[in-house]
Amino acid sequence: MKKLALIGLSVSLLFFAAYPSLRNTQLGSCVVYAFGSFREVAQERSERFLGKVFEDTARCRGGEESVKWRTTAWVDWQRYWATGAEESRSTGLISKLGFWSPNRRGVAGALLDMEYQRIELLRFNLFDNSGTFEEYVRGRNGTAGSAIKIWPQLRLPRGHSAYVDVGGDGPQRCQGELIRFRNLTGICNDITNPLMGSTDQPFARNVPFDATFPDLGKNEIVINRHGDRLGLLQPDPQVISRKLFSRAQAPNNNCHDAHGLAGYVPEANCDYQKAPVLNVLAAFWIQFMTHDWFSHLEEGHNQSELMAMGCSTPDVNNGQTPLSAKEVQQLRCRPEDRVDKSYIAADKPPVTFTHEGNQHLTRAHKTTLNKVTAWWDASQVYGYNDLSGKRVKRDPNDPAKLLLEPVITRAQEVIGYLPLLQPSDYTNPQWSGQESVAFPDNWNIGLSFFHNVFAREHNIFVDAFRQQAAAFPEDDSGLRNPANPTAVIRYKDVTPDELFEVARLVVAAEIAKIHTIEWTPQLLYNEPVYLAMNANWSGLVSKHPLVENALEKALARLAKSSSGKAAAWYSVFATGPGIIGLGNNKADVNGGVNHFGSPFNFPEEFVTVYRLHSMVPDLIEFRELRSDPNVIRYKIPVVETLQGKATQAVHLYGLADWALSMGRQRLGKLTLQNHPLFLQSLSMPRLKSATGQIDVPALDIIRDREHGVPRYNEFRRQYGLKQLTSFDDFIDPTLSKNSPERVRQLQIAGLLREVYGQHKCEDSKIITTAQVDSDGAKITDCLGHPNGSMVDNIEDVDAVVGWLAEFARPHGFAISETQFQVFILNASRRLFSDRFFTSSFRPEFYTHFGFKWVNENGPDGVIKETGESNGHQIEVSPLKRVLQRTIPELKSELEPVVNGFDPWARDRGDYYSLQWRPRPGAESDVAFRD
Numbered sequence: 010m011k012k013l014a015l016i017g018l019s020v021s022l023l024f025f026a027a028y029p030s031l032r033n034t035q036l037g038s039c040v041v042y043a044f045g046s047f048r049e050v051a052q053e054r055s056e057r058f059l060g061k062v063f064e065d066t067a068r069c070r071g072g073e074e075s076v077k078w079r080t081t082a083w084v085d086w087q088r089y090w091a092t093g094a095e096e097s098r099s100t101g102l103i104s105k106l107g108f109w110s111p112n113r114r115g116v117a118g119a120l121l122d123m124e125y126q127r128i129e130l131l132r133f134n135l136f137d138n139s140g141t142f143e144e145y146v147r148g149r150n151g152t153a154g155s156a157i158k159i160w161p162q163l164r165l166p167r168g169h170s171a172y173v174d175v176g177g178d179g180p181q182r183c184q185g186e187l188i189r190f191r192n193l194t195g196i197c198n199d200i201t202n203p204l205m206g207s208t209d210q211p212f213a214r215n216v217p218f219d220a221t222f223p224d225l226g227k228n229e230i231v232i233n234r235h236g237d238r239l240g241l242l243q244p245d246p247q248v249i250s251r252k253l254f255s256r257a258q259a260p261n262n263n264c265h266d267a268h269g270l271a272g273y274v275p276e277a278n279c280d281y282q283k284a285p286v287l288n289v290l291a292a293f294w295i296q297f298m299t300h301d302w303f304s305h306l307e308e309g310h311n312q313s314e315l316m317a318m319g320c321s322t323p324d325v326n327n328g329q330t331p332l333s334a335k336e337v338q339q340l341r342c343r344p345e346d347r348v349d350k351s352y353i354a355a356d357k358p359p360v361t362f363t364h365e366g367n368q369h370l371t372r373a374h375k376t377t378l379n380k381v382t383a384w385w386d387a388s389q390v391y392g393y394n395d396l397s398g399k400r401v402k403r404d405p406n407d408p409a410k411l412l413l414e415p416v417i418t419r420a421q422e423v424i425g426y427l428p429l430l431q432p433s434d435y436t437n438p439q440w441s442g443q444e445s446v447a448f449p450d451n452w453n454i455g456l457s458f459f460h461n462v463f464a465r466e467h468n469i470f471v472d473a474f475r476q477q478a479a480a481f482p483e484d485d486s487g488l489r490n491p492a493n494p495t496a497v498i499r500y501k502d503v504t505p506d507e508l509f510e511v512a513r514l515v516v517a518a519e520i521a522k523i524h525t526i527e528w529t530p531q532l533l534y535n536e537p538v539y540l541a542m543n544a545n546w547s548g549l550v551s552k553h554p555l556v557e558n559a560l561e562k563a564l565a566r567l568a569k570s571s572s573g574k575a576a577a578w579y580s581v582f583a584t585g586p587g588i589i590g591l592g593n594n595k596a597d598v599n600g601g602v603n604h605f606g607s608p609f610n611f612p613e614e615f616v617t618v619y620r621l622h623s624m625v626p627d628l629i630e631f632r633e634l635r636s637d638p639n640v641i642r643y644k645i646p647v648v649e650t651l652q653g654k655a656t657q658a659v660h661l662y663g664l665a666d667w668a669l670s671m672g673r674q675r676l677g678k679l680t681l682q683n684h685p686l687f688l689q690s691l692s693m694p695r696l697k698s699a700t701g702q703i704d705v706p707a708l709d710i711i712r713d714r715e716h717g718v719p720r721y722n723e724f725r726r727q728y729g730l731k732q733l734t735s736f737d738d739f740i741d742p743t744l745s746k747n748s749p750e751r752v753r754q755l756q757i758a759g760l761l762r763e764v765y766g767q768h769k770c771e772d773s774k775i776i777t778t779a780q781v782d783s784d785g786a787k788i789t790d791c792l793g794h795p796n797g798s799m800v801d802n803i804e805d806v807d808a809v810v811g812w813l814a815e816f817a818r819p820h821g822f823a824i825s826e827t828q829f830q831v832f833i834l835n836a837s838r839r840l841f842s843d844r845f846f847t848s849s850f851r852p853e854f855y856t857h858f859g860f861k862w863v864n865e866n867g868p869d870g871v872i873k874e875t876g877e878s879n880g881h882q883i884e885v886s887p888l889k890r891v892l893q894r895t896i897p898e899l900k901s902e903l904e905p906v907v908n909g910f911d912p913w914a915r916d917r918g919d920y921y922s923l924q925w926r927p928r929p930g931a932e933s934d935v936a937f938r939d
């Protein structure tokens with residue numbers, strides 16, 4: 010021991026003697042970093058991490074490139090070693106130093122930064138709108154608010170059909186049939202808070218209530234920040250759409266306003282900026298997901314009252330001057346467009362309370378309801394209320410199955426398709442002729458595709474289960490009935506109704522798994538996110554040493570803090586996230602969930618960052634499997650594949666050709682000037698307005714304003730990211746001075762200035778309480794610029810516009826870092842909070858057969874890919890396995906596919922390459938001529 014101490018002392022002395030010459034070298038910085046430059050986890054909002062590390066930390070993890078990046082607004086980890094493509098990795102002898110290699114330091118450092126962000130987000134960004142917030146702040150009977158687990162507001166109300174079953178007026182606890190499976194309306198996922206996450210619960214917030222609804226100008230800070238420049242239609246949403254969202258078209262490209270050419274001949278082209286490593290399936294996948302998680306609309310409607318949608322004023326600086334007829338014509342916007350107003354649940358002034366000298370609101374200025382279950386329960390497929398449940402047709406010959414009907418496609422398919430809606434199934438005439446599914450709104454070719462695929466998967470599971478039951482009828486299925494929990498239910502005893510519900514659990518978990526370990530790592534294509542997402546799904550405890558190490562370090566800082574709350578927080582994290590956290594070993598079927606003191610629902614801000622309309626192309630490059638898949642046969646306008654036409658298109662060509670076509674085509678980049686043309690003129694006859702059309706990208710802006718989402722800069726500050734100080738801050742700092750891309754970005758900054766304007770700043774006006782500047786001073790209207798100077802109205806930029814304008818992004822990020830920050834918090838929470846992904850993820854609910862199916866991606870055991878991908882030995886992906894089962898015709902096309910959302914004919918190349926090159930066999934694919 011003594012010897013070790015002596016060695017340690019000598020090494021330290023040697024280091025400090027040599028320090029002047031080692032200073033500002035990687036070795037010197039790494040020693041400083043290793044011996045104590047870990048940052049504390051913030052106790053106060055103003056001390057947050059902001060994704061910015063100390064200089065030595067940056068140098069140790071990424072060299073001088075990473076040090077330089079510290080002066081930008083963007084998070085530091087994206088410049089660490091090995092967080093990008095091959096060229097971000099250090100090579101040579103040093104890279105072989107295992108844990109001490111720069112690559113390892115870089116990736117581990119990035120994971121640690123993300124973990125700090127997550128801890129701070131959980132601490133500072135949870136604001137429940139259902140009435141629990143006062144106790145969250147004050148605590149209850151000596152328990153810290155963050156450790157409260159049961160809330161009276163989440164009891165079932167008197168009159169609810171399950172009121173008596175859960176305990177009525179006494180303590181409520183779900184039991185019996187109510188806890189066996191996922192319930193239609195989402196009640197009883199949390200056994201002691203029956204109402205949590207169920208249909209019609211209020212959307213939560215991720216920002217303090219007084220930061221919501223900036224348009225209302227409810228306090229001095231907000232007025233200082235925005236003056237009188239904001240309104241529902243100010244700056245004008247259609248002007249924003251036309252100037253900042255429209256896709257530029259090359260002359261004579263035969264786009265014809267997104268309608269292409271007659272006969273859908275492939276000579277048509279609608280230009281769009283393409284994301285390098287994501288396919289069109291990925292776009293419709295995320296729409297399919299959002300329909301499961303949230304909806305502001307009921308049966309595709311908002312309120313009956315209509316409102317204007319802009320196309321009236323040119324820009325902020327010209328105030329109320331109306332657009333001239335010529336400007337309207339030039340912009341191609343429509344002053345006569347009308348849309349139905351958003352539903353609002355509560356708009357009376359919220360009650361306030363005072364705690365430790367600070368006044369708080371008990372909820373946001375207005376609230377809205379989530380019209381579907383917030384759980385990841387495949388409610389878009391299986392239903393979320395009575396009417397949607399009626400649309401889910403069960404097979405009369407086998408009620409464990411969904412009804413699928415044979416359709417003779419051009420390819421003579423044999424497996425069935427979903428049946429059509431019957432008039433009594435819906436209230437929205439626009440849905441006539443579509444497939445009967447629980448969530449039929451904004452129906453299109455991609456939604457039709459995924460609904461049919463997962464309906465098939467449901468039935469394939471049922472068939473396989475029945476085979477198992479036939480082979481081993483006396484075996485314990487694993488399933489238990491809480492009414493008699495010790496009684497074994499044999500395979501042969503599982504009833505059709507039970508099997509239907511088990512299949513639903515399995516399908517929902519498969520979907521969650523595909524999203525977590527396949528869609529997300531392709532959307533955020535780099536090594537740290539790959540590791541983080543796999544850990545998020547399969548648990549930190551043993552499988553992912555790098556992630557585990559990052560979490561341990563972050564927790565150590567948290568535990569060191571003297572605050573009384575720290576112990577509660579520590580225990581919260583010790584339960585472990587993900588599907589196999591420590592929590593699910595507990596005997597209590599509810600014991601593994603964690604809501605962090607704030608009941609689970611998605612926040613409004615989460616909806617905002619899923620407004621991903623620019624992912625959708627205008628034309629689909631249609632291919633046929635039975636001839637040469639490398640040939641584009643048709644360019645089919647997406648607008649011709651909406652609602653009932655989607656159903657017709659799927660029935661005509663069959664799922665296999667649509668899979669091939671959407672699997673190979675790249676989706677639209679999430680950036681400015683890249684929204685689909687057809688969505689700017691979407692037909693909406695149900696509104697009976699003069700134009701019968703709406704501009705959906707403009708509506709994205711309007712809805713966020715109606716829902717009180719903070720504008721972009723305050724949004725970033727509230728989420729613990731650095732603010733911007735001018736429109737020029739959006740420009741990617743890595744670009745060389747005269748590069749054409751930099752020129753383009755400068756032009757866009759100019760357009761932002763044109764639309765949002767500038768004003769003469771006043772340094773005496775404090776504009777936020779979310780952060781202070783780097784000197785600890787309050788942030789003012791001048792954002793660091795001299796008092797009285799003209800500054801950009803960066804504070805007014807709508808959140809969606811801002812995150813689309815982020816040109817600087819971590820490697821492989823299809824989304825911006827601002828959106829990612831929202832995901833870090835909410836993507837973890839939707840797993841942490843759901844009993845069926847934590848403590849009730851076990852055979853008593855899923856059966857042994859279903860549990861294995863989810864863990865091994867199907868009935869045939871774990872199957873590995875032959876090669877490695879990005880240096881990892883990987884399993885055949887869960888989506889690929891689902892597609893192989895549900896669309897067997899895809900067998901050979903899928904063989905080389907590693908991730909179902911990577912364009913199927915792309916050569917994935919080396920370490921996280923973004924190249925657009927064909928894989929062997931696809932050299933003649935015309936898509937690679939771009």
Ligand code: HEM
Nearest residue numbers: 292293295296299303304305306451453619620621622712
């Ligand atoms: C053909 C494709 C699509 C069509 C026709 C479509 C249409 C629409 C329309 C009309 C709305 C406005 C509803 C309202 O507030 O009144 C909307 C909202 C929305 N869309 Fe899309 N959309 C499409 C694709 C997508 C995709 C690919 C995503 C990706 C996630 C997406 C995400 C959203 C979100 C998050 C909302 C807000 C929903 C809410 O507030 O509940 N959409 N869409």
